[in-house]
Amino acid sequence: MVEIHHVGSTSVRGLSAKPVIDVLPVVRDIARVDTYxxxxxxxxxxxIPSKYPNILHVDGYF
Incomplete structure (x- = not known):
């Protein structure tokens, strides 16, 4: 894991948000991560499978 970013509505102060925290991990080897x-x-x-397979999991999230 290189770094983790907090994204989504819970990352914006003062914005109503759902009770879910969205994070975006940055990794060096997505194939290794996919083994989990x-x-x-x-x-x-x-x-949610990615619509853009050449861009690693742009909208393929866990």
Whole structure:
């Protein structure tokens, strides 16, 4: 993991937000991260496949 960014409505002070914290992790090897997909699903996370496969998981989030 290189860094983690807090994104989404909870990152904007004073903005009404849903009770979910969105984070965007920056990684060096997305294939390695993808080996943990089943564990993340087991924890209750959900995955939305990316529409842009050449841009790593632009909108493919857990």
């Amino acid at each position: 997909n089943s564990e993340m699903l087991a924890y209750g996370c959900f995955f």
